Amino acid sequence: MASNIIGVAISKNNVKIRLTTERWYHVSENHCELAGSAFQVLESIEAPDLIIKGLSGELLSLKEINKRYLVVIYRETNKDGFIITAFYTIHLKQLLRKRKIIWPKKH
Secondary structure: OOOOEEEEEEOOOOOEEEEEHHHHHHHHHHOHHHOOOHHHHHHHHHOOOEEEEOOOOOEEEEEEEOOEEEEEEEEEOOOOEEEEEEEEEOOHHHHHOOOEEEEEOOO
8 A cells, every 4th residue: 555645855866755644644643843844854855954874874864943953864765765754853963973974055
């Protein structure tokens, strides 16, 4: 059974990243502060402040919002990609530990 798609963002690698209802349910149930923020999650992929390579091949897109970072974890495949989860953090140094910055926003 195919998941319904809530929205699609285009990553910095020009890959379509899907946000499905199943993944959005996971995000909004486990991180209730993001309920109603699907647009911000998609925007974080299209206009991030930073992209970090994850420890298992995933990508972490970070966007600073109100002195916190919205972290969107997603995976790109050959054809498209999908959002795994999203959450807010203030612990940027902890996220950067053992991870490589692969795209910094130009100021």
